[in-house]
Amino acid sequence: MSAIVAIVGRPNVGKSTFFNRLIQRREAIVDAVSGVTRDRHYGKSDWNGREFTVIDTGGYVLGSDDVFEKEIDKQVELAIGEADAVIFMVDVETGVTGMDEDVAKLLRRVDKPVFLAVNKVDNPQRLQDAVEFYSLGLGEYYPISSINGSGSGELLDELVKVLPEKTEQESELPRFAVVGRPNAGKSSFINALIGEERYIVTDIAGTTRDSIDTRYNRFGFEFNLVDTAGIRRKAKVREDLEFYSVMRSIRAIEHCDVCILLLDATRGFDGQVENIFWLAQRNNKGIVILVNKWDLVEKDTQSVKQYTKVIKQAVEPFTDVPILFISALTKQRIYKAIETAVEVYKNRSKRIPTRKLNDVLLPIIEHTPPPAYKGKYVKIKYITQLPTPYPQFAFFCNLPQYVREPYKRFLENKLREHFDFTGVPVTIFMRKK
Numbered sequence: 001m002s003a004i005v006a007i008v009g010r011p012n013v014g015k016s017t018f019f020n021r022l023i024q025r026r027e028a029i030v031d032a033v034s035g036v037t038r039d040r041h042y043g044k045s046d047w048n049g050r051e052f053t054v055i056d057t058g059g060y061v062l063g064s065d066d067v068f069e070k071e072i073d074k075q076v077e078l079a080i081g082e083a084d085a086v087i088f089m090v091d092v093e094t095g096v097t098g099m100d101e102d103v104a105k106l107l108r109r110v111d112k113p114v115f116l117a118v119n120k121v122d123n124p125q126r127l128q129d130a131v132e133f134y135s136l137g138l139g140e141y142y143p144i145s146s147i148n149g150s151g152s153g154e155l156l157d158e159l160v161k162v163l164p165e166k167t168e169q170e171s172e173l174p175r176f177a178v179v180g181r182p183n184a185g186k187s188s189f190i191n192a193l194i195g196e197e198r199y200i201v202t203d204i205a206g207t208t209r210d211s212i213d214t215r216y217n218r219f220g221f222e223f224n225l226v227d228t229a230g231i232r233r234k235a236k237v238r239e240d241l242e243f244y245s246v247m248r249s250i251r252a253i254e255h256c257d258v259c260i261l262l263l264d265a266t267r268g269f270d271g272q273v274e275n276i277f278w279l280a281q282r283n284n285k286g287i288v289i290l291v292n293k294w295d296l297v298e299k300d301t302q303s304v305k306q307y308t309k310v311i312k313q314a315v316e317p318f319t320d321v322p323i324l325f326i327s328a329l330t331k332q333r334i335y336k337a338i339e340t341a342v343e344v345y346k347n348r349s350k351r352i353p354t355r356k357l358n359d360v361l362l363p364i365i366e367h368t369p370p371p372a373y374k375g376k377y378v379k380i381k382y383i384t385q386l387p388t389p390y391p392q393f394a395f396f397c398n399l400p401q402y403v404r405e406p407y408k409r410f411l412e413n414k415l416r417e418h419f420d421f422t423g424v425p426v427t428i429f430m431r432k433k
């Protein structure tokens with residue numbers, strides 16, 4: 001884990017502009033349109049060779065609702081709790097506001113390095129205006145312009161000096177991506193899982209957010225959660241957000257080991273959900289299907305069976321996928337969901353020794369050999385699992401081109417019968433020997 005730096009401050013002071021500058025990649029949506037609320041963003045940054053993680057605590061446009069005022073306090077406190085250092089950002093254009101004073105009060109009490117960044121100091125006149133921020137009682141401040149980058153070097157020089165040395169190791173933890181259509185309950189699921197209000201779930205339209213990769217240790221499992229939740233439709237920039245939403249899902253899927261595909265039980269396994277499923281399958285990712293909002297479904301003894309059948313039909317022939325019926329609301333089976341994702345993760349990284357593979361499969365093949373094709377007989381000699389991060393098997397034989405799809409599927413089914421590959425796409429290659 002690298003050191004963590006949190007950027008806090010009231011809305012519209014330029015936190016996400018600065019955040020984007022730090023991570024130098026498009027990871028966060030910056031949106032000055034009022035009515036937009038955001039959650040926290042995480043990103044990697046480095047300065048003078050020191051790597052650290054930045055958290056943008058998000059901005060909430062106030063005046064609309066008291067809810068947000070409380071939320072921002074909570075977000076600030078959470079961020080402070082996690083961070084090794086805090087950048088408190090204020091805006092020279094507006095000068096000191098009541099909310100700045102509130103946040104400053106919070107920060108004066110914390111036992112962590114706080115850097116007061118006076119933003120939007122785009123010109124020398126504003127440099128003088130910045131003086132008033134001494135009144136916040138936080139000592140020295142750093143005048144910066146997130147837009148043109150001035151001043152940020154001085155700030156970062158001092159910042160990295162106080163960061164603790166932490167050894168960076170690329171984690172070998174399972175990476176789970178929570179994906180699905182908007183409103184499937186992804187945020188609620190994550191909330192329920194983490195048992196802490198890190199994520200804001202409200203019905204207020206216009207919540208926008210990018211995917212977040214966060215590390216968790218829950219239920220005795222340690223894993224990274226790649227979260228695409230909360231990207232909502234928003235009237236004005238709807239296309240943009242849909243676009244982001246899709247891009248994020250794709251990227252989240254690409255960078256995960258197991259896809260936790262959530263769907264709304266009341267809406268069913270529709271075409272959109274199916275698209276996400278096949279995207280994960282094509283990328284050779286593990287998959288767990290969670291039918292969420294099961295609490296809303298009128299059930300009888302056949303409901304699970306019937307629902308399962310419908311989904312299995314939609315995902316033919318890759319039907320060896322766990323399907324769980326959960327409720328993020330009542331927390332029903334959410335532990336089981338993570339446990340299953342961990343199992344799928346293990347299945348995906350499973351390696352079958354060549355000897356065992358051949359001991360099991362060769363007798364089966366001998367008993368049911370590939371059917372003759374164009375009068376030729378195919379002889380499979382041995383099998384080996386390829387050294388890839390996900391299960392791929394090579395069947396060495398005399399005439400690989402004569403083995404047809406149905407027989408390959410037969411082999412895949414036998415593999416699945418004898419070695420648990422539930423939730424994981426398996427690839428079979430015929431190789432010339």
Ligand code: GDP
Binds near residue numbers: 011013016146
């Ligand atoms: P956040 O709500 O604190 O994350 O603020 P944003 O990063 O979304 O910025 C709010 C507005 O301030 C946007 O319109 C930005 O373009 C603008 N802004 C951010 N940094 C600067 C700056 O250094 N100078 C000026 N003039 N505007 C800035």
Ligand code: GDP
Binds near residue numbers: 183186202
């Ligand atoms: P997201 O867009 O996928 O992150 O979905 P949200 O987590 O924001 O949930 C969308 C709506 O569905 C919210 O109103 C939630 O309260 C509601 N919801 C989520 N999960 C459940 C559930 O298991 N049962 C019920 N009844 N409602 C749920």
